[in-house]
Amino acid sequence: MTVKLVVLYTQPDDADAFDEHYLGIHGPLVQAIPGLVRFEGARMVAAPDGGEQTYHRIAELYFDDAAALEAALGSDQGKATGADYRQIAPPGSRMFVAAVD
Amino acid sequence: MTVKLVVLYTQPDDADAFDEHYLGIHGPLVQAIPGLVRFEGARMVAAPDGGEQTYHRIAELYFDDAAALEAALGSDQGKATGADYRQIAPPGSRMFVAAVD
Numbered sequence: 001m002t003v004k005l006v007v008l009y010t011q012p013d014d015a016d017a018f019d020e021h022y023l024g025i026h027g028p029l030v031q032a033i034p035g036l037v038r039f040e041g042a043r044m045v046a047a048p049d050g051g052e053q054t055y056h057r058i059a060e061l062y063f064d065d066a067a068a069l070e071a072a073l074g075s076d077q078g079k080a081t082g083a084d085y086r087q088i089a090p091p092g093s094r095m096f097v098a099a100v101d
Numbered sequence: 102m103t104v105k106l107v108v109l110y111t112q113p114d115d116a117d118a119f120d121e122h123y124l125g126i127h128g129p130l131v132q133a134i135p136g137l138v139r140f141e142g143a144r145m146v147a148a149p150d151g152g153e154q155t156y157h158r159i160a161e162l163y164f165d166d167a168a169a170l171e172a173a174l175g176s177d178q179g180k181a182t183g184a185d186y187r188q189i190a191p192p193g194s195r196m197f198v199a200a201v202d
Contacts, residue, residue, distance in 0.1 A: 004143060006159060023202075042105060042199035048174065049196040058107060058199055073149065095150040098143035098159055101124075 002037075002100040003066050005073075007059040007085070010092040015056060019043075021088055022057065029081040030061060035072045038062040056090070062100075069097065103138075103201040104167050106174075108186070110158040111193040119157065120144075122189055130182040131162060136173045139163040157191070163201075170198065 012018035022041075030039050041059045063069040072078045085095075113119035123142075131140050142160045164170040173179045186196075 003146075005149070006143075006145070041202040042107075043202070044107070044197045044199045045104075046198040047196065048106070048198060051195055053197075054195065055197065058197075094152055094155065095148065096145045096154075096156065096159075097147040097149060098145045101142040101144070 001065060003063055003069050004098050004100060005061040005063075005069060006096045006098050007057075007061075007089075008055045008094045008096075009057040009059070010054060010090040011056045012088075012090045018056065018088065018090075026081070026084050026088060029077070029084055030059070033061070033072045033077050033081060034075050035063055035068040036061055037064060066097070066099075102166060104164055104170050105199050105201060106162040106164075106170060107197045107199050108158075108160040108162075108190075109156045109195045109197075110160070111155060111191040112157045113189075113191045116157060119189065119191075123158065127182070127185050127189060130178070130185055131160070134162070134173045134178050134182060135176050136164055136169040137162055138165060167198070167200075 027041065030036070039061055041057065043057055044053065044055045047053050063072060073082065128142065131137070140162055142158065144158055145154065145156045148154050164173060174183065
């Protein structure tokens with residue numbers, strides 16, 4: 001069963017500086033994670049429910065199954081990506097594992 | 102530029118009853134929305150950051166561009182789906198538009 005790591009980044013103080021690091025440094029780190037099947041990033045541009053624009057970005061990392069995701073997070077490359085995440089993620093950012101229907 | 106509607110459902114009181122309605126009734130409503138390119142649903146199963154399991158489900162509806170998404174939401178089918186969303190979405194559920202990288 002395909003699983004994905006869903007990352008929700010809250011609004012950074014400087015969105016341009018965030019995106020520069022995110023696209024230029026964080027993205028390549030993600031792409032090098034072993035077992036990664038697909039990586040999709042997207043920038044939140046509106047909140048059609050009229051609520052707060054809580055999140056700046058959503059990122060999704062797809063893996064074949066939960067074991068592959070766990071192995072990926074525990075790999076050297078996964079740890080390096082996690083360290084970079086903790087450096088750039090604004091307070092309140094979240095990370096979830098989801099089982100794709 | 103591909104855009105997607107990202108829907109985050111908070112935890113329902115009865116997850117089984119929610120999923121029964123979501124998969125049996127809401128899903129088919131979504132699938133009938135004009136202009137929908139792809140629909141991906143997933144059930145949140147863990148929060149590896151150690152935080153609260155805030156969301157029960159994430160759903161993503163893909164469209165070719167922002168105009169197609171806007172037209173979809175304004176269509177009869179889009180309105181029917183929105184009405185069903187408002188009926189089932191637990192308080193705090195959110196809806197965002199995101200531009201895919």
